Amino acid sequence: MKKVLVGMSGGVDSTVSAILLQQQGYEVVGVYMKLHTKEGYHEKNFKKAQRVAEYLDIDIHFLDLEDEFNSNVYNYFVDSYRVGLTPNPCVICNRTIKFGKMIEFGDSLGIDYIATGHYAKTDGRYIYKAKDLSKDQSYFLAQINRDIVDRLIFPLGDMLKDDVKEFASKIDIFQDIASQKESSEICFVENDYTEILEKYMDINIEGNTLNSKGEIVGNHKGYMHYTIGKRRGFFVNGAHDPHFVLDINAQENEIIVGKRDELAVSEFNIKNLSLFDDIKENFRATIKVRYRTQGVEGSINIEDNSVVLDTPVYGLAKEQVAVFYDGDRVLGGGIIY
Numbered sequence: 001m002k003k004v005l006v007g008m009s010g011g012v013d014s015t016v017s018a019i020l021l022q023q024q025g026y027e028v029v030g031v032y033m034k035l036h037t038k039e040g041y042h043e044k045n046f047k048k049a050q051r052v053a054e055y056l057d058i059d060i061h062f063l064d065l066e067d068e069f070n071s072n073v074y075n076y077f078v079d080s081y082r083v084g085l086t087p088n089p090c091v092i093c094n095r096t097i098k099f100g101k102m103i104e105f106g107d108s109l110g111i112d113y114i115a116t117g118h119y120a121k122t123d124g125r126y127i128y129k130a131k132d133l134s135k136d137q138s139y140f141l142a143q144i145n146r147d148i149v150d151r152l153i154f155p156l157g158d159m160l161k162d163d164v165k166e167f168a169s170k171i172d173i174f175q176d177i178a179s180q181k182e183s184s185e186i187c188f189v190e191n192d193y194t195e196i197l198e199k200y201m202d203i204n205i206e207g208n209t210l211n212s213k214g215e216i217v218g219n220h221k222g223y224m225h226y227t228i229g230k231r232r233g234f235f236v237n238g239a240h241d242p243h244f245v246l247d248i249n250a251q252e253n254e255i256i257v258g259k260r261d262e263l264a265v266s267e268f269n270i271k272n273l274s275l276f277d278d279i280k281e282n283f284r285a286t287i288k289v290r291y292r293t294q295g296v297e298g299s300i301n302i303e304d305n306s307v308v309l310d311t312p313v314y315g316l317a318k319e320q321v322a323v324f325y326d327g328d329r330v331l332g333g334g335i336i337y
Contacts, residue, residue: 001027004113004153005106007098008032008060010048012177013117016164017155021115022056029111030060035069036188048177055173065101072096074188081197084250085319086227089186090140099144113153121157124150126276129328132160139291142323142333143274197224207253209234212246212262223253229263229315264312270305270322270334285324285331289313295325305334
């Protein structure tokens with residue numbers, strides 16, 4: 001019987017994943033990963049995960065990865081905003097922690113496969129979009145180590161979220177899990193990212209708002225309140241049309257703003273290019289520049305790590321991730337800079 005290590009958070013997705021895998025004949029072992037410090041958070045959720053483990057009569061481990069998470073993900077998140085960038089910590093977490101440290105832990109237990117409640121699919125070589133496109137998380141998996149893909153299982157890839165909830169609700173002891181509120185996109189952010197930043201620095205230092213010509217046209221409440229594309233929360237003298245944040249100068253505490261057409265970007269560069277194939281030549285793909293955006297057709301030049309889009313996108317932000325798709329298949333991705 002093949003062993004599978006399931007990341008169990010106490011939520012509905014990981015709960016249903018563990019149950020399905022056991023029903024499919026795997027020997028399931030659970031692991032709860034403590035990634036951050038949020039008062040009462042882990043005590044409550046680990047109890048739920050333990051309840052699932054007791055129901056399935058499986059072992060569950062508590063894995064404290066807080067130090068690794070802080071050094072790889074949390075500090076990266078804070079430091080990126082400090083210098084005016086817009087990070088995607090979930091992509092980094094998946095690469096280094098969930099499909100990095102979790103794999104290492106699985107190896108220490110002699111376990112064959114790793115499973116999570118991500119909404120995605122895999123055929124052992126590539127990652128694909130999930131059936132439920134409204135919940136699809138393939139974007140966040142674009143930079144994981146391709147050498148581990150043949151060990152991954154995503155039990156929810158062919159399910160709709162409503163079906164997952166219904167499945168859990170039919171098991172009496174999990175009705176509370178099935179009906180609980182969705183967790184936030186970034187696990188350590190309760191409401192707004194600025195709540196994290198203000199623990200470490202003064203984010204409310206007023207500064208100048210400039211236009212694209214470098215002229216002072218107004219003021220703002222502190223550059224860390226803004227990301228590229230934001231259109232509110234700053235003042236522009238005499239403006240009649242909506243203005244958007246075009247760029248951030250963290251060193252001078254300035255934001256540069258302009259009208260929507262100035263947001264358009266058709267070419268950009270990427271770093272940390274990661275591909276699931278040994279692609280040696282330039283290639284074309286559908287490119288998503290943020291999780292909540294539509295893909296745009298374009299070309300990727302792997303010689304100089306540049307991307308050229310057929311049609312412009314609006315609100316391109318440095319340190320977000322550009323993910324490349326061939327239909328539903330993830331080809332890979334790189335960090336925008």
